[in-house]
Amino acid sequence: MGFVVKIESSGHQFAVDAGETLLEAALRYGIGLPYGCRNGACGSCVATLLSGEVAYPDGDPEVELDNGQVVICQAHARSDLNLKVREISIDADLTIKTLPCRAEHLQRLSHDVMQVQLKLPEIERLQFLAGQYIEFILKDGRRRAFSIANAPHQDDYLELHIRHVPGGSFTGHVFDEMKDRALLRIEGPLGSFFLREDSQRPILMMAGGTGIAPLKGMIDHAQYIGLDRPMHLFWGVRALRDLYLNDEPGRWVETSSEFNYTPVLSDPEPSDQWQGKTGLVMDALLEAYPNIGDYDIYMSGPPVMIEAATPVFAQHGASLDHMYSDAFEFAKDVLDKIARDKKAEDPAQ
Template sequence: MSYKVQVEPSGHEFSVESGETILDAAIRQGINLPYGCRNGFCGDCLATLATGQVDYPNGIPPVMVDDQNGECYICQATPTTHVTIEVKEIAQSKDIPIRTMPCKIDRIERLNDDVIRLYLKLPEGERLQFLAGQYLNFVLQDGTKRAFSIANAPHDDDFIELHIRHVSGGLFTDVLFSGMEEKTIMRIEAPLGSYYLREESSKPIILMGGGTGFAPLKGIIEHAFQIGIQRPMHLYWGVRAKSDLYLPELPQQWASKYSNFTYTPVLSEPDAGWSGKTGWVHEAVIEDHPDLSGHEVYMSGPPPMIEAGKEAFLSHGLAGEELYSDSFEYGAAATKQKTGT
């Protein structure tokens, strides 16, 4: 048994399976409704129940006073009829409040010689709402901040996933790679940035990453798959050598599973026997797509790659408003600078 949920004033409609909460169904189908904890404690998911009826199988949410006044908490509510709710959807990054909160390093995975994958766990009952491609700041004890892109998609939010490259002489990454232990408590500020997937577009997507610039692209791609985007997506991942492709099987699996996805790795210092693309990654994009009019481009990685890509793509027909970038500043004391259109 399933029920329809109509969202006003947007007019969006989606289905909720039996026993599924309104919020879980919305996230599954790419409808960006507001939420905070997803456990009925914070009240951020409050909506007006305009028509229909809901139930709370897990008990009345702790923040709820009286749902008979036409209110419902969509993170806990399951429909028992077709319903209409009134709530403002998340359309832009500015619609999501920026929060500062503690988190725990749940686990650390070494992906290659100089990249780790960090999984962060928020306190019990907390969830971070964000758009695919955004980033967070670690707020250090002295008040300085270090920024890293979120590598998971919004629907997969049990943990926050980061891909972090070791910067020689960088105090923060030196500690992460040599002395940081699992279960360490950190403080983060999130979500941040205007670099995120524009879901309303119908244009083919080109994604270009350099090094750990793959991280936000991973979140964008997985979100696009989750919400059923069918327009063509072509990922170019530029690195020095084959070993720098630190999750080599993942984009290959995407390409095998999804007919609208294509993957091209590009090596600037190719290994012996490499038969794939070589050179600069933005040149590989131009070689395959000499006319970029009618495309969207998302690029993330070091500033020289971003600047070279911007100049090349605009000169090959890409409209400036269709170019979205996330520039990583690596350095001993640098935070990662973020740009986006």
């Protein structure tokens, strides 16, 4: 038996079938709701339950919830529901596809980041919005999500930046075993993190590590379409060797007088001889822009960075309606393995 979900602000309604999450049902009806990791960890898809009952058949979500909040990527309806949630505009012509692909080219960008270029079948093109992501569907059914680093007009391939995660079987495979022309299976495009082209507000971007990947796609797309809004990218990494994009930031600055770039190192090596910004990337952004109420803010990187920055940015005037984030969360089985390995190293824990 199915149930009906109503969104309070818009009056939009959609039916939820047995066995599917609220998010899956909304996407099936073409209703744009915010989401990110789709495993209940990032908090992007939290909504307020005004009436009705939900359940979590796969276990409680990892994100902390206040009373009345639900995680729509994990929640299943147990009655008709009334939700309060921010809707987003998603191009109705975008179709989520499951496709075979080939790892056309692998290139190390740094000691722990691999660029993977995926080639789709000749008869296929994946329409996506700048900043969205795809998921690899592994042979055992598990999934791994990675942001698309190229712009939509560069549709001959999909560019991914994959960081090696100790204990991660998939990233280990990418670094140690995967060869050019390896066959893979993907689903996409996914996610509500994309460039809002219809806004007139200036843009601030904050990346942590490989969180630069979707922002690279956004910047390339913005410059391709001639977007003339001021844009400032802050990229935070640990040391100089982690700034793995060697040419792109300089090209962006040369292409547009409206574009600015600030790299930030949290723990530079003495050999780096670094004279630029140090510390937290969030602090560097706020030092340059103490009042950010008039900006669209895009954040991409580790969940801890985004969780720390969001309330602080709000205190500096940023509106939640104009803060967009993509939290890079490890898959649960990877986190479990890391925890087991750590416990094995220190049994007293």
